[in-house]
Amino acid sequence: MxxxxxxxxxxxxxxxxxxxxxxxxxxxxxxxxxxxxxxxxxxxxxxxxxxxxxxxxxxxxxxxxxxxxxxxxxxxxxxxxxxxxxxxxxxxxxxxxxxxxxxxxxxxxxxxxxxxxxxxLIVTGPVDRPGGPRYKTGELGLGHVVVPAVKLDETFRFYIQTLGFGHRDTIRPMLNYPEPLVLQFLGCNRRHHTVALASQPDPRGMRHFMLEVESIADVGRAYDRCHERGQLMTHLGQHSNDQGLSFYIRCPGGIMLEFGTACIEVDEATWSARELDAAGFWGHQLVSP
Ligand SMILES: [Fe+2]
The missing domain is CATH 3.10.180.10 (2,3-Dihydroxybiphenyl 1,2-Dioxygenase, domain 1)
Structure with missing residues (x-):
């Protein structure tokens, strides 16, 4: 598949x-x-x-x-x-x-x-977003989503063996994280990861989803808007695996959105899955609600 x-x-x-x-x-x-x-x-x-x-x-x-x-x-x-x-x-x-x-x-x-x-379904008219960010989708798909996987190993193998995903990275356990979380990152195109599996259950069925935009200015302006509205969940930071610059937004109902740019793209033919000792290089400190 x-x-x-x-x-x-x-x-x-x-x-x-x-x-x-x-x-x-x-x-x-x-x-x-x-x-x-x-x-x-x-x-x-x-x-x-x-x-x-x-x-x-x-x-x-x-x-x-x-x-x-x-x-x-x-x-x-x-x-x-x-x-x-x-x-x-x-x-x-x-x-x-x-x-x-x-x-x-x-x-x-x-x-x-x-x-x-x-x-x-494709809409032929332009997207009405005056001054809004330009989203990086196309061949990379919409972004990524991080979901709970209580049966981590079985689920990991399902994505690879049945759905045809590639294994990109593992983080186990994250040294700078308050819970013993294991993360498996899986990709299906040049985007570093499209689905990530987290070993902890999550009542929302999703730890967060991520959207990528074209420029640092797109990220910075969204950061300013979230700061003004009290919707920042974290400050800016950089992840170790996709190397993207991002921050996290509190959406309506408490849904968590990672909003970032400058993620690396991988060559699926030559990529070798890595083991990383932390999720980030810097930043992503939590913002108190
Ligand atoms: Fe993410």
Missing amino acids: RIIGLGYLVIESTEAEQWPGFAREVLGMASSVDDDGTVALRVDERAARIVVVPGERDALQAIGLEVSGVVAWEAAVDELRAAGAAVSTDTAAQARRARVTGLAQVSDPSGNPLEIFHGP
Whole structure:
């Protein structure tokens, strides 16, 4: 199976109505709102990169992983079933919500909800984001997401052996971290990592997601806006694995977004997975709420 990249995320939110304003004013995203209150956020030509569904929790509802088209998608479904995974393709409503042609729902061995999809809807008009950041997507996909994996080894092998991801790095345990956390970083294109697995459970089903922008100025201006609004979760910092310059934002409902730039790109053919002794070179100190 060949996953092209992270296509979209679906987030359940107790504060869905706050997302369009937050996304426009802080993140420079365009949005549309369905009759049932579902919010679709745009950062590029795709109709929905982040879908926010009104609900009882603030949690990850789906990770949209993209394949190249309908024939590749049918083969992916067959491969998942042959590997013993429970796959649902009775998903017309979910496909409408994610603005894609078709998707298959499957969980990884730790229960993280995946949607293997094809056919993203492209909007031909420009994204309305005057003064907003330019998001780095394209062949790199939307960004990355860090999810809990209580069955860490089994889940790690599922992403590599069944979904075709590559192993990029391991951090175990992080020396500068208050809990004995093991992280496995997995990639499917030149972005250093698209999915990271964390050994600790997380009630939100997601420790954070990350979006990359084109310039340090894009990051700095977003940092200023979050500082003014009291939405900084951390100060600026630089990670050791993708070497990106980033900070963390408190989104509506407490969802955590890493916002960064200047991440390295890897050559999948020659990359050798590394063991790192810390997650960061510097920074990312927590900001008190
Ligand atoms: Fe991250």
